[in-house]
Ligand SMILES: Nc1ncnc2c1ncn2[C@@H]1O[C@H](COP(=O)(O)OP(=O)(O)O)[C@@H](O)[C@H]1O
């Protein structure tokens with residue numbers, strides 16, 4: 654335990670701030686990975702779901718997928734949060750499904766140095782997780798539309814790809830090692 658605390662402290666000291674959007678479809682593990690990173694690195698965290706206007710939450714709760722128009726004000730709030738973190742200069746992690754390229758471009762607008770962490774998980778594993786998950790407004794019935802809407806980030810986008818099917822601790826280790834290697 655003492656050793657783990659020491660190594661977490663070393664990581665906090667040695668890493669330059671980064672501005673991360675942990676993205677992917679519902680149930681892929683965004684909140685799990687983003688909170689793990691924020692805790693281990695001492696970076697600021699924002700749950701993107703908490704920025705949805707109430708009408709969006711109501712819509713998803715009743716099993717209706719969001720449209721581009723529904724998502725626009727939410728993405729604007731996500732962008733504003735990211736911009737404030739960049740201006741403050743401390744590391745930050747946001748969860749945001751960011752399913753389409755255009756949404757990711759909106760998040761990166763104004764030249765923000767955002768990097769995406771795309772968590773990729775198979776449809777069968779996602780369905781099982783969402784059926785098990787309790788106390789969340791997002792129903793499993795919306796999974797097909799999430800998967801159909803996803804535009805996997807291209808190699809021309811600033812993206813780090815991770816598997817959502819490994820243990821979260823393994824993914825966190827991989828990400829932190831990647832950040833250490835990149836300086
Ligand atoms: N790598 C993983 N392996 C197994 N279960 C996971 C993993 N990551 C997350 N989960 C579980 O799957 C569910 C969805 O994870 P969550 O982090 O809420 O995803 P999202 O924020 O993308 O919807 C939660 O019950 C969580 O505990």
Ligand SMILES: O=C(O)[C@H](O)[C@@H](O)[C@H](O)[C@H](O)COP(=O)(O)O
Nearest residue numbers: 678679680702719724750751791
């Ligand atoms: O753009 C969307 O359709 C939503 O943002 C969606 O992708 C998101 O997943 C929900 O907010 C549910 O929250 P979880 O992702 O935490 O399941």
